[in-house]
Amino acid sequence: MIRNDVAITPELVKEHGLKPDEYERFVTLIGREPTITELGIVSAMWNEHCSYKSSRIHLRGLPTKAPWVIQGPGENAGVIDIGDGLACIFKMESHNHPSFIEPYQGAATGVGGILRDVFTMGARPIASLNFLRFGEPDHPKTPHLVSGVVAGIGGYGNSFGVPTVGGSVGFDKRYNGNILVNAMAVGLARTDEIFYAKATGVGNPIVYLGSKTGRDGIHGATMASAEFDDASEEKRPTVQVGDPFAEKLLLEACLELMKSGAVIAIQDMGAAGLTSSAVEMGAKGNLGIELDLDKVPCREEGMTAYEMMLSESQERMLMVLKPGMEQEAEAIFHKWGLDFAVIGKTTDTLRFVIKHQGEVKADLPIKELGDEAPLYDRPWVESPRQPVIAPDSVKAPMSEAEALLKLVGSPDQCSKRWVWEQYDHLILGNTVQTPGGDAAIVRVEDGPKGLALTTDVTPRYCEADPFEGGKQAVAEAWRNITAVGGLPLALTDNLNFASPERPESMGQFVGCVKGIGEACKALDFPVVSGNVSLYNETNGQGILPTPAIGGVGLLDDVTVNASVAFKAEGEAIILIGATEGWLGQSIYLRDVCGREEGAPPPVDLAQEKRNGDFVRQLIRSGQVKTVHDLSDGGIALALAEMAMAGGVGAEITAFPEGLPLHAFLFGEDQARYLIAVDEDVAADILYEAGAIGIPAVTLGLTGGDALILPGQQAISVKQLKAAHEAWLPNYMTGKA
């Protein structure tokens, strides 16, 4: 019988984030009152963040398989085969709550955690991306959060030595009390050298590696599973502190150790630290785990079993080693100046046994800790349908040229250079396309292959119509990759939503996941990893539903790619895809007309695939080097971005009859691209497109030093650039 020093009161249960019925379930499972350590362990395993108890039943519908998928969801990261014996390993994860409380460390450890997920599987990280959403610019906290989060992401990634090659930054009042910081890491490994969490063999040593354990981050995962209120800032002590230097050493030591053949299983200590990593290794391998906490390297004195099991100190790993290889492993870790300790062994009891100072502090059934976590089919309601807004019902409050200038310099559409210049995006010497384009491109080792990488979602579409919004998020990521010449292979999703306990936000979650699944199927773009972040709300105000999609695509020859920049004068600008002038939920309607309303543009996935496949083939055959996919701000914003990137202007002369000019220029119809090509090639492309029924039309020509929209005053490229580049630096220095 285990001695119980602390009486488990209902208050204590509540503080651990467990509902009374969840606690009852646990007591029934173990047949007695738990110890305080056991209560801590179960609270860590059964919170939303670790157990996915509200989301699991809905996630089952997502397509996760394809011939090139080596490992889908359920491991530290997803794995896809990219040929030549190489695998791409990637995942995206949120660190929203910690980043709101302590932006620098919250964001830094978010990056650290996701890098660790990737190299735990044996991959060397080659790129990092992020997806950030902040509150409205006028909110007093926003500049401080932007500044801290960006510095934190840079501070960790730059030191660790991975290029941060892409991302997305946006602002909305709905994130005022709950920002989003989602980090994505991408790594490379050989397909026959991938490491998993599943422990094997009885009596094998369990080894603790990396930094020492301290009292930081205790209950971090529980915090991530609760909504915020005004007292949340008092939770600063539950935010961990990142040490990118230790992580870099851990990376090198782990990869060196993996090469030695000593590693049977490996799991990083992320959310819920030692608890979650040990349980996962045992449960996956159908084995028990016994840990002796006296052996755990501690940073602070007098740590209790409870504290050690729940600490979220960073830069730590747990491994099961081949017996007899401890010394070799220890030598490698000591070379890198890292802690190494055998802290336990695998057993055949299927129990999770924790010993400390000669006493058993916990003795729990290991499989049930994971498998028997509560599972909820939470009530949900469908979001009310929004009316379709007819293009000619929207009056233009200003000229199209003025609207464009306003948009290029607006918080969401302006240049994010101020952000990505704080990230080392050039280290490793493989960044073929830097931040600022449709998707980043990184070369795979010395080539010839390359990876196209992007993060994207349009939260206002998801709010207006979760199903279409979910589809659109996947379609846009797919389109981003296609626009640089990549073949989209798989994605990771970071599903940021408000409280699942409110049927409206649960309905948004359900709708978005359905839409994501539908698009993944149609586009052959499976989900291989992901993260669910619920309870993103403060004082009852939920965030916009934000299922961020991180997409990965492959370029067989990385030298054959396309970018957004106009490259020459006198090229024909061709619009691929059908334009109906869809203004509902558009940036134009929101930022120029001040109206946030209407149904978002529907996504015809068959058209999306057909148009995208056509554009990709044009790039891959070498016919087209200049492509931009159309999204926020439609044709006009895309033209401006192409002109600014290339320093070459354009004149648009063709536009359809019967559609208001502003609807044509700023409508956000889906499945569209702009390309610019030699006039000779243009005729062939138009013919080819016509032959297979793909809408394609020439809009005008590149050239000059200004962008001239039909019937509008010319806007010089210089003027566009000035507006585009000014907003964010001015804002951050208090001038905007």
Added chain:
Amino acid sequence: MKSAVIVFPGSNREGDMVRALTLAGSDAQKVWHAETELPKGTDLVVLPGGFSYGDYLRCGAIAGRATVMDAVRAHAACGGLVLGVCNGFQILCEAGLLPGILMRNANLKFICHRQYLRVERTDTAFTRNYTKGQAIDVCVAHGEGNYTADEETLKRLEGEGLVAFRYADAQGHITQDANRNGSMNSIAGIYSDKLNVLGMMPHPENLIEDLVGGTDGRGLFESLVSSFPKAA
């Protein structure tokens, strides 16, 4: 030409450096910081970029006192070539092989961007393949690249022509806008008295291929390799 790229805990551009040296025709190998000797026949020692020891103390302060640095100092004292890039430059300053120090950037932020440099002289082993006054397009990636020295040192560096590169615009003009980290006299790199030790903040090793931004960085590595007769 044999080069030794020193790897400290926290170095992270050693691979980029080896790639650039190899492309230029050097036999480049990595050397662990705890070594007491350089590999036999080392012609060039390179201290690569990164965050040695996390840069938790002053940048380069701990690495500057690493075991291998005695061998590097001895190599330099005999006229051997030493190149320090970014964190390597900071280490050279901390190790006393170059004067001055790299302070935090003027805007107090890490900055990574493409950057033109003006090549100040071309009669050294590092720059012979460039032309004098040429503006080369490379990149920077640092939080502490703001070169600072006392007045006397600065005077001596300028007087003896020991400034290797200055931050410039695309035409090679030295402008305030081009000097984003706020370095004194727009200094991006300096030589030792004997011109055998070069420290520079920018990264020529990341600009060696057209596919990845351009080839202006190659000149430095090709200069070094061509400074040595081909091994028999």
